Ligand SMILES: Cc1cc2nc3c(=O)[nH]c(=O)nc-3n(C[C@H](O)[C@H](O)[C@H](O)COP(=O)(O)OP(=O)(O)OC[C@H]3O[C@@H](n4cnc5c(N)ncnc54)[C@H](O)[C@@H]3O)c2cc1C
């Protein structure tokens with residue numbers, strides 16, 4: 001496994017990490033990272049936070065300088081799409097016309113924002129946020145007094161709202177459900193975030209459906225039409241209704257895809273020479289019975305590290321990293337250790353009114369995760385606690 | 401631009417010219433200096449950019465509440481000269497900064 005070529009498709013956080021870790025583990029063969037984007041690998045989280053606010057530049061996003069990658073003989077094939085995988089020939093066809101042979105292939109194709117399936121959603125004032133390009137173009141629209149309508153009170157939508165308020169925009173958020181980040185957060189934390197947004201002057205409309213976006217194609221402004229007849233005029237509309245995993249390549253290659261490229265506990269697809277990691281991968285839940293697909297830096301980085309170790313070592317145990325996530329809104333830094341979805345009981349430690357508290361979430365007495373607002377020490381401890389809870393389970397599974 | 405020296409626990413030294421406006425964390429990360437993880441990209445969340453500041457030509461920005469709390473739970477022990485390197489913006493005045501990396505970050 002030290003000399004044959006490895007191809008990574010996708011130069012995001014997961015793909016880059018896999019390549020870096022392969023070299024750290026002593027992989028000496030040819031290593032290509034094919035990436036559709038023209039920028040060298042960069043950090044996405046600041047795109048809705050410091051970068052959108054204008055307090056961080058593109059230099060503050062770069063994950064590794066091109067010179068460093070050259071030095072490690074990691075060849076970045078930029079501005080290029082992998083368009084097909086020929087599994088019989090073990091090669092990847094590129095949009096540039098060429099192809100790359102592989103001994104092992106790592107799919108790290110990430111995810112793509114969902115668009116609103118309503119009339120008018122292609123209007124130029126309607127935006128999504130995924131790339132540095134999206135963020136740069138969105139930033140120019142966030143002027144003091146600009147009317148911003150955010151569709152979806154999820155993490156990205158709320159971060160954009162907070163940043164836009166900081167820049168002096170008027171912000172309205174339209175959400176179909178009855179609370180913010182309803183799917184991923186406990187009630188106390190969700191309510192705290194709602195309070196923060198309201199205190200900061202964001203208008204949030206719950207239980208509303210967008211039916212259309214109405215605007216003259218060449219004009220800057222657009223109106224957001226809701227099912228109850230409300231019309232919201234906007235200079236810019238940011239759609240934050242989630243992402244879909246980028247699985248086109250895996251599908252055409254005939255791999256199993258079910259809201260993500262399906263992999264086993266070694267992050268391996270049905271074809272043992274092909275792995276999938278990061279936002280695009282659906283993997284067995286190490287703490288449960290089902291499967292997971294996560295969208296976070298932690299997941300991308302840990303899976304990149306895991307796949308490199310697996311390819312370079314012999315029989316490593318399965319992937320068991322504890323998930324963690326964070327979001328930054330106004331002065332609140334929210335950190336989540338574990339996954340709290342599905343909890344049946346929660347305990348709040350500290351007073352939410354003080355702006356510093358943690359919520360421990362349980363299911364049937366088992367700790368699922370901890371959500372901490374401005375309590376970083378609780379978060380770090382919770383990660384260690386959850387890792388310790390997992391260790392015996394992993395050891396038992398390995399013994400079977 | 402400021403010259404920043406990063407020392408490993410084993411004595412290995414990397415000297416980098418880091419552009420003003422960047423951070424001590426980003427300078428290390430982009431150039432692959434071992435021992436800096438920077439998992440949260442500089443958001444002051446992860447405590448994986450811990451350094452010990454050996455020499456600074458000018459006083460550094462004060463440690464705020466968040467950084468102080470994170471420094472209390474770094475994986476290598478906190479010392480009086482511990483900082484999170486993402487909270488150290490690089491300026492021309494910072495030229496000749498010297499930091500030592502801790503043995504572990506996670
Ligand atoms: C605005 C924003 C804010 C975020 N904030 C946070 C946060 O606070 N905390 C957190 O933990 N996470 C956050 N995330 C999520 C996190 O950034 C992602 O989970 C992570 O970047 C996923 O990494 P990845 O490598 O799997 O995918 P990506 O980073 O999406 O990278 C995939 C790359 O593959 C390329 N690609 C796809 N298909 C092909 C192909 N066929 N050929 C060649 N290249 C291809 C894509 O162009 C892309 O560059 C945020 C994301 C966004 C967009």
Ligand code: FES
Pocket residue numbers: 425437438439440441442443444445446447448449484485486487
């Ligand atoms: S990079 Fe995460 S705290 Fe500094």
